[in-house]
Amino acid sequence: xxxxxxxxxxxxxxxxxTLAKWHVKEGDEVKSGDVIAEIETDKATMEVEAVDEGRxxxxxxxxxxxxxxxxxxxxxxxxxxxxxxxxxxPEKTKTPERPxxxxxxxxxxxxxAETKKEQKSAPSEPANGKGERVFASPLARRIAAQQGIxxxxxxxSGPRGRIVKADLEGAPKGMPEKEVASAAATAPLPGIDPRAxxxxxxxxxxxxxxxxxxxxxxxTQSMQEIPxxxxxxxxxxxxxLVARKKLNEEAGEGVKLSVNDFLIRAAALALMKVPDANxxxxxxxxxxxxSADIGIAVALDGGLITPIVRSAEKKGLxxxxxxxxxxxxxxxxxxxxxxxxxxxxxxxxxxxxFGIKHFTxxxxxxxxxxxxxxxxxxxxxxxxxxxxIANVMTVxxxxxHRAIDGALGARFLEAFxxxxxxxxxxxx
Amino acid sequence: MAGQYxxxxxxxxxxxxxxxxxASQLGLKAAVxxxxxxxxxxxxxGCIPTKALLRSAEIYETLHRLDEYGLKxxxxxxxxxxxxxxxxxxxxxxxxxxxxxxxxxKIDVVEGTGRLAGEGKVxxxxxxxxxxxxxxxxxxxxxxxxxxxxxxLEPDGKTIWTYREAMVPKAIPKSLIVIGSGAIGIEFASFxxxxxxxxxxxxxxxxxxxxEDEEISKEAARAFKKRGIRILTGTKIEKTEVSGNGVxxxxxxxxxxxxxxxxxxxxAVGIVGNVENIGLEKAGVKVEKTHVVVNEWLETGVKGIYxxxxxxxxxxxxxxxxxEGILAVERIAxxxxxxxxxxxxxxxxxxxxxxxxSIGLTEAKAKERGYEVKVGRFPFRANGKAIALGETExxxxxxxxxxxxxxxxxxxxxxxxxxxxxxxGVAMTLESTEAELMxxxxxxxxxxxxxxxxxxxxxxxxxxx
Numbered sequence: 001x002x003x004x005x006x007x008x009x010x011x012x013x014x015x016x017x018t019l020a021k022w023h024v025k026e027g028d029e030v031k032s033g034d035v036i037a038e039i040e041t042d043k044a045t046m047e048v049e050a051v052d053e054g055r056x057x058x059x060x061x062x063x064x065x066x067x068x069x070x071x072x073x074x075x076x077x078x079x080x081x082x083x084x085x086x087x088x089x090p091e092k093t094k095t096p097e098r099p100x101x102x103x104x105x106x107x108x109x110x111x112x113a114e115t116k117k118e119q120k121s122a123p124s125e126p127a128n129g130k131g132e133r134v135f136a137s138p139l140a141r142r143i144a145a146q147q148g149i150x151x152x153x154x155x156x157s158g159p160r161g162r163i164v165k166a167d168l169e170g171a172p173k174g175m176p177e178k179e180v181a182s183a184a185a186t187a188p189l190p191g192i193d194p195r196a197x198x199x200x201x202x203x204x205x206x207x208x209x210x211x212x213x214x215x216x217x218x219x220t221q222s223m224q225e226i227p228x229x230x231x232x233x234x235x236x237x238x239x240x241l242v243a244r245k246k247l248n249e250e251a252g253e254g255v256k257l258s259v260n261d262f263l264i265r266a267a268a269l270a271l272m273k274v275p276d277a278n279x280x281x282x283x284x285x286x287x288x289x290x291s292a293d294i295g296i297a298v299a300l301d302g303g304l305i306t307p308i309v310r311s312a313e314k315k316g317l318x319x320x321x322x323x324x325x326x327x328x329x330x331x332x333x334x335x336x337x338x339x340x341x342x343x344x345x346x347x348x349x350x351x352x353x354f355g356i357k358h359f360t361x362x363x364x365x366x367x368x369x370x371x372x373x374x375x376x377x378x379x380x381x382x383x384x385x386x387x388x389i390a391n392v393m394t395v396x397x398x399x400x401h402r403a404i405d406g407a408l409g410a411r412f413l414e415a416f417x418x419x420x421x422x423x424x425x426x427x428x
Numbered sequence: 429m430a431g432q433y434x435x436x437x438x439x440x441x442x443x444x445x446x447x448x449x450x451a452s453q454l455g456l457k458a459a460v461x462x463x464x465x466x467x468x469x470x471x472x473x474g475c476i477p478t479k480a481l482l483r484s485a486e487i488y489e490t491l492h493r494l495d496e497y498g499l500k501x502x503x504x505x506x507x508x509x510x511x512x513x514x515x516x517x518x519x520x521x522x523x524x525x526x527x528x529x530x531x532x533x534k535i536d537v538v539e540g541t542g543r544l545a546g547e548g549k550v551x552x553x554x555x556x557x558x559x560x561x562x563x564x565x566x567x568x569x570x571x572x573x574x575x576x577x578x579x580x581l582e583p584d585g586k587t588i589w590t591y592r593e594a595m596v597p598k599a600i601p602k603s604l605i606v607i608g609s610g611a612i613g614i615e616f617a618s619f620x621x622x623x624x625x626x627x628x629x630x631x632x633x634x635x636x637x638x639x640e641d642e643e644i645s646k647e648a649a650r651a652f653k654k655r656g657i658r659i660l661t662g663t664k665i666e667k668t669e670v671s672g673n674g675v676x677x678x679x680x681x682x683x684x685x686x687x688x689x690x691x692x693x694x695x696a697v698g699i700v701g702n703v704e705n706i707g708l709e710k711a712g713v714k715v716e717k718t719h720v721v722v723n724e725w726l727e728t729g730v731k732g733i734y735x736x737x738x739x740x741x742x743x744x745x746x747x748x749x750x751x752e753g754i755l756a757v758e759r760i761a762x763x764x765x766x767x768x769x770x771x772x773x774x775x776x777x778x779x780x781x782x783x784x785x786s787i788g789l790t791e792a793k794a795k796e797r798g799y800e801v802k803v804g805r806f807p808f809r810a811n812g813k814a815i816a817l818g819e820t821e822x823x824x825x826x827x828x829x830x831x832x833x834x835x836x837x838x839x840x841x842x843x844x845x846x847x848x849x850x851x852x853g854v855a856m857t858l859e860s861t862e863a864e865l866m867x868x869x870x871x872x873x874x875x876x877x878x879x880x881x882x883x884x885x886x887x888x889x890x891x892x893x
Contacts, residue, residue, distance in 0.1 A: 138859060139834050139859035139861050142832055142833060158765075159765070161765075
């Protein structure tokens with residue numbers, strides 16, 4: 001009996017996806033576990049494995065087809081003795097049962113996926129926006145990792161465009177994160193087509209990819225449905241910077257804590273201290289989260305994603321640092337599992353490395369708050385009637401007023417500021 | 429020589445002739461102008477003939493410790509004339525090789541002294557005084573350098589020698605003073621000492637091989653003293669008197685005056701660029717001290733005029749000149765994606781016994797530049813192959829940037845280290861960190877294993893000490 005291979009749902013929220021690439025052609029023999037296709041979802045590219053053994057009878061969806069609905073048949077698998085002529089035209093619709101012949105392949109670090117020959121590049125190798133391997137010298141890779149430089153954004157000057165150390169000079173440093181707020185609506189304002197305002201040929205029209213569509217849809221929804229309000233506070237960083245320097249000096253090879261790592265931990269501990277702020281608005285209820293799952297906004301080529309450090313309150317700085325680095329790297333490779341970026345209770349977006357002093361973020365539902373972090377810089381401060389210089393950073397929390405009121409948000413920020421300004425408290 | 433050349437190179441040393449070959453490879457019509465022998469100083473009066481001499485010295489020295497290897501030889505002796513003849517034959521063979529390469533690459537060789545003669549023109553004066561002109565879209569100056577002369581110590585070709593006379597001695601002098609302890613001075617000191625001369629090295633700075641890592645200088649001084657070379661550092665020459673049978677030299681060492689006597693003196697106090705009589709001033713090419721000023725692409729600032737090699741300043745190394753020649757030509761040809769030469773990735777070698785080789789920053793220089801360093805060392809006496817060879821003198825030292833794992837420098841002294849240093853050179857060019865160097869498998873038993881061990885040592889993981 002021939003078996004229909006159905007478009008898999010790679011995450012709970014996935015409704016449709018792009019069939020990015022076929023790894024098989026009609027007539028190919030496949031075994032259980034062979035990668036047969038790559039599906040691009042709104043946030044990630046995933047490989048689809050065959051579960052059954054057989055021969056590919058027919059590919060029903062062409063490579064590159066966008067908006068393929070979950071559970072729609074994408075190919076026919078023939079069993080032994082069957083020929084392509086036995087294949088009947090597939091039924092148009094299917095009930096949304098779990099697809100039978102495919103299983104989703106987890107992220108590349110699962111040992112099963114690593115043995116696949118399709119897995120050409122090592123997971124540690126960053127890819128550019130097109131998913132191609134980025135060539136960089138070992139030294140350039142290490143410096144980029146230490147300074148949070150996105151190698152995919154660096155032009156290489158070495159042989160065949162290889163990125164060398166010298167190419168990193170002047171590259172934007174710091175974990176390249178971008179603000180969520182820049183999204184456009186899924187559709188332009190009713191009745192207004194922007195194309196009408198510009199002469200043909202004066203612009204290049206770039207169709208939205210899956211990620212951009214998702215950003216546009218979800219953030220429009222967020223701004224329209226969530227009553228945002230904003231709280232701004234200044235935090236002095238001097239003690240944190242001293243602690244960071246000391247810890248980095250004492251730390252072993254490969255550990256380099258960023259200011260952001262401290263902020264993740266401070267936010268997690270502050271959420272534990274003010275648990276009412278660790279919530280999601282669920283229509284008829286508030287979901288009070290038991291752990292602090294902190295999203296960190298990571299800029300990608302042509303978009304952004306917010307992978308999540310789970311239970312950050314239970315993790316030490318080194319662990320947070322390592323996890324954040326790994327998540328950011330895999331986000332850039334488009335290799336995150338949906339479970340690594342869905343959910344969460346709070347997000348941090350840091351634009352300090354771009355010199356931004358103050359900004360506001362758009363809440364990333366189902367979360368109820370996002371913290372927008374500006375640049376830490378020397379500023380004059382008045383202490384006991386005297387003018388002094390301190391390293392100060394301005395942070396702004398966007399709150400979902402349905403779940404967090406002004407005083408509650410303020411209490412959270414008070415706790416956050418206390419951890420940031422007296423980082424030794426994070427040890428208690 | 430009709431028509432116009434794309435590239436005319438003045439000087440056919442390792443910078444000039446390599447530039448011409450590269451030009452030919454890139455489809456450019458090229459010529460070299462040479463007033464003397466093809467191959468320049470390097471092939472005829474430098475790198476190559478001295479290596480031939482030092483090979484004789486090395487074998488001769490080994491002959492004196494044959495018993496260590498269970499071998500016997502009687503009446504071991506040498507023929508200075510034959511040693512020199514062999515060296516000259518080696519040089520001649522290689523000069524002929526360059527001639528062949530020029531022919532093979534269809535490069536015109538113009539005999540005579542070349543100089544700039546207005547935009548796009550090179551004048552060539554032959555030995556008989558005739559001058560002709562050749563047209564060139566681009567001119568690469570590669571006239572090289574000559575020995576620097578200290579006032580009061582002017583070479584006379586008889587008692588006070590430069591490298592040139594020192595390379596063709598009629599006999600080995602009984603006693604010799606070598607002024608200057610850079611690579612050239614140390615190589616001659618090593619050569620003449622091996623053949624029995626009483627050698628004194630006079631160095632004005634506080635250590636010999638002053639560009640090397642301090643630990644290397646110290647080990648080298650120890651090894652040379654052991655071989656009977658007298659080393660005077662921090663020493664100033666006050667007066668030199670030449671008489672019929674030699675030289676009397678008054679020097680001050682540590683505030684005390686001393687008189688040295690010797691049959692010959694070799695002056696090896698550096699070199700100066702051949703900037704004279706090549707029309708630089710008129711062309712508007714800028715000269716600083718004794719070298720032509722160029723940017724990282726070897727451009728002089730005057731359109732179409734490039735300068736490479738010793739003429740373009742230190743380090744005075746043949747391989748640096750060759751690379752500059754290639755870069756200048758590729759620049760001319762508009763090759764994409766060129767990289768300027770990183771002086772920190774140019775290795776330097778001294779072929780004394782023991783040999784010295786290094787690349788990159790010394791430990792002191794690295795610290796001076798603000799690096800926090802990790803330093804590794806591994807001695808020859810702990811390496812199996814070195815023990816089997818009976819060459820247990822020396823060590824390998826590595827300097828890493830503690831923060832990034834970048835190999836900042838490597839320094840070696842001992843047998844065959846001049847053949848080993850390129851391993852670190854390749855690693856540095858590929859921008860390997862300590863991790864890749866630790867992954868590299870070094871064959872056993874070889875001296876190269878010390879290179880792996882010196883990396884491990886920098887990270888507290890050395891295996892065999």
